[in-house]
Amino acid sequence: MFAVYASAPHADDPMAGLTIGERPEPSVPEGWVRVDVRAASLNMHDVWTLRGVGIAAESFPMILGCDGAGVLADGTEVLIHPVINAPGWRGDETLDPRRTLLTERHQGTFADSVVVPAGNVIPKPPELSFAVAATLGTAWLTAYRMLFVQAGVRPGQTVLVQGASGGVSTALIQLASAAGARVWVTGRTEEKRALATGLGAHATFEAGARLPERVDAVFETVGKATWSHSLKSLKPGGTVVVAGATSGPDPSADLQRVFFLQLRVLGSTMGTRQELVDLVSFLRLHDIRPQIGLTLPLEQATDGFRAMLDGETTGKIVFTR
Incomplete structure (x- = not known):
């Protein structure tokens, strides 16, 4: 074959x-x-x-x-x-x-x-x-689990998606926006930031830019290039969910910031069959593609x-x- x-x-x-x-x-x-x-x-x-x-x-x-x-x-x-x-x-x-x-x-x-x-x-x-x-089976399922299972994002919260145009990032933007979260996104180029806006992001920023305020949750798939910015962007008690490190791992974990601000660092890998079933239902309910x-x-x-x-x-x- x-x-x-x-x-x-x-x-x-x-x-x-x-x-x-x-x-x-x-x-x-x-x-x-x-x-x-x-x-x-x-x-x-x-x-x-x-x-x-x-x-x-x-x-x-x-x-x-x-x-x-x-x-x-x-x-x-x-x-x-x-x-x-x-x-x-x-x-x-x-x-x-x-x-x-x-x-x-x-x-x-x-x-x-x-x-x-x-x-x-x-x-x-x-x-x-x-x-x-x-x-749906990898990128979108990964995004669904990151948002709703690991971070437990609620309507009205503010989230930051690091990276504007990859498969997981675009899924995070669409899912979080449909769920009622305020979605902020970083992107390396104006074109990628415009894509994020078109998908439902409420505001976009250049990579590493200082945000107007700290956020409830950050979603990380980039790694070394964005890790420091992710931790600095979180409110005390906030959550960063990590599902990848395409730019490589960061050996500097900034543990002082993690324990002093009581940040939660959670890993996330793929998702369950039932979560995939629920994801399909979510897409149908909100008419998302x-x-x-x-x-x-x-x-x-x-x-x-x-x-x-x-x-x-x-x-x-x-x-x-």
């Missing part, structure tokens, strides 16, 4: 391992289902896989893609929850110490078809296109990866079949 895959890890040049071609048809174990993929979205996790992060060397070649939407053998339209749990796990899927994501041990969605546990598919509402549904900045046929996946690596993103990058 046709697929986009990582042929081997390349820590310093991830594009060197990106391969487009044929891979064997997948077998379907008992309790799993085959999904014929109609759309799949690109995540930074795919770049980490190309670099060999979070995946064993013997797992290559690995078909890329955590997110996807498609059709089951009986014609049911579904989207995929990409967190694969150990057999018998019960409870919050993200807390399973043996959990894995698609593309770490199991082949991903950038292919004609993908095989996942039967419990990892949920029905796709007819009003959501395959392209829209394919954006994810910001898709680039749609390409899967055959042109190389262009999508280059756009992500160059920072030329205005929302999600989606590949279609």
Whole structure:
């Protein structure tokens, strides 16, 4: 079958391992289902896989893609929850110490078809296109958990989203605005800040700018480049939720500020199947659709990866079949 895959890890040049071609048809174990993929979205996790992060060397070649939407053998339209749990796990899927994501041990969605546990598919509402549904399982689910589960954001609170144009950031802006929060956003360029305003941000600022007042919660996916600004932007007792560090980790944790102002620093990873179901309901209730900045046929996946690596993103990058 046709697929986009990582042929081997390349820590310093991830594009060197990106391969487009044929891979064997997948077998379907008992309790799993085959999904014929109609759309799949690109995540930074795919770049980490190309670099060999979070995946064993013997797992290559690995078909890329955590997110996807498609059709089951009986014609049911579904989207995929990409967190694969150990057999018998019960409870919050993200807390399973043996959990894995698609593309770490199991082949991903950038292919004609993908095989996942039967419990990892949920029905796709007819009003959501395959392209829209394919954006939800990683970036949008991550944003939903950050906002409503980890930070517990309430209507009327003020939140700061660090970074204006990535998949998680655009999801945070749209979700927080729809939930009644006052949303402030930082962005490196005027174009990215304008995008945030169009998505519902109430005010935008240059990266690192002093804010008019301190905020209740900050949402971090950038890391070293914004960490100090994030802590300085919080009210006493405020919360910073961290779900990524694309600019690298910051070895300076500023612990004095954390304990003196009683700040809460919370990590957040993906989300549960039920949270994905709730996210879909939220989108339908508020008539929200994810910001898709680039749609390409899967055959042109190389262009999508280059756009992500160059920072030329205005929302999600989606590949279609």
